Amino acid sequence: MSATGKPRSVDRRRFLTDTARMAGGCAVAGTLLAYLARDARALPAEALRPPGALPESDFLSACIRCGLCVRDCPYDTLKLAELGEDGPATGTPYFTARTVPCEMCDDIPCVEACPTGALDPGLKNIDDARMGTAVLVDQENCLNFLGLRCDVCYRVCPVIDEAITLEPSHNTRSGHHAIFSPTVHADHCTGCGVCERSCVLPDAAIKVLPTRLARGSSAEHYLKGWEEKERKGAPVVEGIIDLPDRMPEIPGTSSEVPAFEPAFKLPGGGQ
Amino acid sequence: MSAKTRLPVGQEAIQLKGWFNAHRFLLLRRLSQAFFLLLFLLGPWFGIWWVVGTLAGSRTFEVLPLTDPLVLAQSIVAGHLPEVTALVGAVIVLAVYALIGGRVYCSWVCPINPITDAAHWLHERLGLQKGWQPKRTTRFWILGTVLLVSAITGTVAWELINPITMLHRGLIFGMGFVWALVVAIFLFDLVVSRRGWCSHICPVGAFYSLVGTKSVLRVSAVNRVDCDDCMDCYAVCPENHVISPALKGKDGETPLILSPDCTNCGRCIDVCSVDVFAFTHRYDNRAKKTVSTAVDAATEQAA
Numbered sequence: 001m002s003a004t005g006k007p008r009s010v011d012r013r014r015f016l017t018d019t020a021r022m023a024g025g026c027a028v029a030g031t032l033l034a035y036l037a038r039d040a041r042a043l044p045a046e047a048l049r050p051p052g053a054l055p056e057s058d059f060l061s062a063c064i065r066c067g068l069c070v071r072d073c074p075y076d077t078l079k080l081a082e083l084g085e086d087g088p089a090t091g092t093p094y095f096t097a098r099t100v101p102c103e104m105c106d107d108i109p110c111v112e113a114c115p116t117g118a119l120d121p122g123l124k125n126i127d128d129a130r131m132g133t134a135v136l137v138d139q140e141n142c143l144n145f146l147g148l149r150c151d152v153c154y155r156v157c158p159v160i161d162e163a164i165t166l167e168p169s170h171n172t173r174s175g176h177h178a179i180f181s182p183t184v185h186a187d188h189c190t191g192c193g194v195c196e197r198s199c200v201l202p203d204a205a206i207k208v209l210p211t212r213l214a215r216g217s218s219a220e221h222y223l224k225g226w227e228e229k230e231r232k233g234a235p236v237v238e239g240i241i242d243l244p245d246r247m248p249e250i251p252g253t254s255s256e257v258p259a260f261e262p263a264f265k266l267p268g269g270g271q
Numbered sequence: 272m273s274a275k276t277r278l279p280v281g282q283e284a285i286q287l288k289g290w291f292n293a294h295r296f297l298l299l300r301r302l303s304q305a306f307f308l309l310l311f312l313l314g315p316w317f318g319i320w321w322v323v324g325t326l327a328g329s330r331t332f333e334v335l336p337l338t339d340p341l342v343l344a345q346s347i348v349a350g351h352l353p354e355v356t357a358l359v360g361a362v363i364v365l366a367v368y369a370l371i372g373g374r375v376y377c378s379w380v381c382p383i384n385p386i387t388d389a390a391h392w393l394h395e396r397l398g399l400q401k402g403w404q405p406k407r408t409t410r411f412w413i414l415g416t417v418l419l420v421s422a423i424t425g426t427v428a429w430e431l432i433n434p435i436t437m438l439h440r441g442l443i444f445g446m447g448f449v450w451a452l453v454v455a456i457f458l459f460d461l462v463v464s465r466r467g468w469c470s471h472i473c474p475v476g477a478f479y480s481l482v483g484t485k486s487v488l489r490v491s492a493v494n495r496v497d498c499d500d501c502m503d504c505y506a507v508c509p510e511n512h513v514i515s516p517a518l519k520g521k522d523g524e525t526p527l528i529l530s531p532d533c534t535n536c537g538r539c540i541d542v543c544s545v546d547v548f549a550f551t552h553r554y555d556n557r558a559k560k561t562v563s564t565a566v567d568a569a570t571e572q573a574a
Contacts, residue, residue, distance in 0.1 A: 022409065026416040033417070036431045037424035060426040061349035064342045064357065065436065066328025067444055071314070082447025083437055090447075091327075091430060091440055115328050115336055116346060117354040 040089035045209055047087055047094040048191060050078055051102060051129035052111040052119040062118035065091030072113035075103045097193020097208045102131060104158050104192050127159060132191030133214035134164070134184045134206055142205040144180050147171045153195035153206045154182050162188040164195060182206065186215060280395075280506040281542035288544065296537030303379045311443050326380075326439045327430070328360065336360035339436070341478045345421040345429060365482055371535070373483025377469060377476050378509075378536035382438050386453055387469050390460035391509075401465040407512070407532070410477035417474050435475055466509050470532075480531040488535060489553045492517040492526040496559045497545040504539040504548065514539065518547065526558035527551075 043049075043056050050069055053059050070078040070093055077100045081088040088094045093110075095102060104126045111119040123129060134153075136142060143150035144166070157164045166180040182195075184206075193208040208214075228236045284293040291298075311329070313319040323330045327339045338360030346353060368376055378384055420428040430436060434452050441449035456468050469476055492498070495518050504518070505511045513530035520526060540548040 018406070022406075022412045025409075026412045029413065030416040030420045033420045033428050033431065034424050037420065037426040037428050040426065040431055057425055058351065061346055061421075062351035062353070064327045064338065064346060064427065065430055065440065066324045066338075067440065068324045068328060068330060070444070071320075071323045080440060080444045082441070082445055082449070083452065084448025089426070089431065090437065113330075115330075115338060115354060115357040115360060116343075116351070117357075118351075121354060 043088050043094075043210065045213055046096055046098070047081075048097060048102075048131045048193060048208060048210070050093055050095070050110045050119055051104070051108055051126060051131055051190070052114075052121070052123035053131070054118060054120060059118055060089055060092070062116050063092050064116055064118075066115065067091075067093070068113040068115060069093050069110035069119060072109040074105065074109065076100055077102050078110060095193070097132075097196040098204060099197075101193030101197040101208075102129075102190075103194075104129070104190060127188075127190060129190040129192070130211060132193070132208040133186045133211050134189050134191065134193075134195050134208050135214045136182055136184060136206045138201075138203075138205040139181075141201055142182070143200070144182055147174060147177055147179050149180065150200060151180065151182070152198050152200055156194050156198040158192060158194060159188050159190060163190070186211075280503050283501060283544035284503065284542050286544075293541050296541050300379055300536060301385070304382065304385060307380050308382060308439075308442065311439070315443055325436060325443055326382075327436045328357065335363070337364055340365050340482070341475055342427060342430060342436070344478075345418060345427045348418050348422040349425045349427060350422075368479060368482045369486060371483075371488045372486040372533070373479035373481065373531060374476060374534035375483070375488070376479045377473075378534035381435055381475075382442070383435050383453075383456065383473075384469065386438075386457050387460045387466070390457045391466060394461050394465055399462065399465070402462065403464045403467070405464065405467070405471045407471060409471050410474055413472060414474035414477040429474060433475070435473075470509055484531045485553075486531075487552050487554075489551060489555075490517075490528045490533060490535060490537070490539065490548050491551045491555060491558075492520075492528070492547050493549050493551070493557065494545065494547045494559050495520070495526055498547050499545060501544070503542040503544075507538045507542045509534060509536070509538075520558075522558070522560060525556050527553060527556065529553070 037060075041056060041060060049056070049059060050073075054062055065080070067080050070080055077095045078093045079095060081090050081092050081094060083090045106126060108123060108126050108129075111121060111123055113119075114121070136145075139145045151166065154160065154164045154166050163185055165183050165185065167183045168178045168180050171177040171179045191208050191211070195206050196204045196208050199206055225236065281293055310322045310331075311325065313321055314323055321332060327342050329337045331337065336356045336359055338357045340361040343353060343357055343361045417429040432452075434449075434456055437449045438453055441447065460467050460469075464471065492514075498518060504514055508514055510530070510532040513528050513533045516524075516530070517526050517528045535550075537550065540546075540550070
């Protein structure tokens with residue numbers, strides 16, 4: 001009994017120590033790997049994912065790094081991230097708008113090519129793609145904002161007059177010109193990056209950023225009164241009094257605007 | 272015997288069978304490795320797009336999808352349900368390797384194999400010690416860890432450091448810093464651990480050994496009665512613990528190398544001067560009988 005019992009317990013001890021050692025080693029290695037995995041989630045702002053790409057965290061679980069999207073892109077837009085560059089997770093596809101933007105093919109071959117659905121096959125209309133959002137990041141250098149008619153970003157935009165419009169306003173510097181400010185409407189912007197690529201400045205004044213960086217968000221409970229009014233077709237609060245607007249007094253125009261007169265004076269109040 | 276063991280491994284086979292026949296499967300294997308790499312490079316190098324993609328996922332002749340099943344498994348445990356194309360591709364790969372032996376991938380396809388083989392060759396030439404030898408079960412632990420980390424972090428975790436797909440992708444799409452990873456594995460096998468990477472660490476090999484547990488294609492020590500204990504097969508086999516059960520089995524015990532660790536590389540067939548080994552299928556249990564039992568059988572029949 002004891003003769004058979006002893007080696008068995010030694011076996012068990014060895015099994016337990018071996019298992020503990022392996023488990024410990026794997027815990028260390030696994031932690032390092034998990035750290036790497038977490039690190040790889042930080043997608044740099046200038047690296048944009050192909051159209052239809054799932055949200056970054058989902059994308060990293062779905063993309064098998066096969067490169068089929070890169071091969072089927074007819075414009076040399078997509079690249080696979082290489083090991084060691086401080087960029088997207090190694091092997092995943094991305095593009096840099098300033099270098100080669102997305103040309104927004106009607107048949108979306110990259111999405112067609114993706115075998116796993118990391119690029120959502122539900123994306124049928126390229127205008128629904130949201131690779132990022134264009135932002136006019138530098139009004140001080142933008143030629144249109146300086147009062148010139150550059151308009152390049154506006155004119156190259158594949159979703160012209162919807163994603164980017166030119167909003168005229170008075171040019172107070174010259175006094176008799178207009179400023180046509182390029183204005184991005186995020187609802188229509190696909191984030192293709194053609195505007196950024198085409199900006200004539202040495203560094204683009206309009207850039208496509210990941211939406212998380214490009215946009216704020218509206219609080220859920222925040223209602224816009226004018227929209228609510230339009231939806232209801234009537235003032236939201238019945239019988240609300242519209243008080244007269246009080247205009248600021250501008251010197252030299254007092255002849256047209258009556259001088260300020262308090263609505264009532266405090267009794268016995270001095271001037 | 273001692274004079275014989277001092278001969279370089281495979282020397283006898285070369286003398287008896289000729290250099291070419293003593294390197295048949297090694298040459299075939301190198302050709303196969305080059306062939307599969309070239310298939311992927313035909314497109315980027317010559318514009319012949321028969322095969323598009325990488326070992327992680329590819330499309331052949333615009334119809335046949337192939338997917339690395341381990342990468343897909345990580346994707347699935349990370350919480351993504353892949354499209355049918357990728358699933359079909361993985362099933363095809365699994366079916367093929369389940370038939371021909373999972374670790375055929377390791378020895379006939381994987382681009383890291385020539386690297387670790389080169390490290391082993393240099394290791395032998397320099398006469399280095401075998402070094403740190405982690406348990407063979409280590410790779411299964413790593414495989415489990417990889418899947419666990421994938422599940423926890425929601426990423427395809429092993430692909431962050433997988434030298435196989437990284438090297439393959441590097442050759443096809445652009446290297447980046449991958450060469451450093453390859454050098455690291457070469458040095459690991461050379462000075463830290465003989466045959467360390469493929470035989471002890473790599474979770475891909477572990478995965479494919481599971482796939483090929485019941486594979487049909489097997490090496491068999493059919494002529495084990497002729498074995499003259501030169502030990503060349505042990506010296507040349509990257510997983511030499513698989514040999515003994517087959518080679519040293521008694522009559523009635525199977526001569527088949529049934530261990531899923533066997534990579535079906537065929538080097539044992541090459542280096543054996545008396546042709547003990549041969550490729551066969553797993554239902555082929557025939558083995559040349561020892562002389563005494565053969566006589567017994569003959570007398571029994573005669574009686």
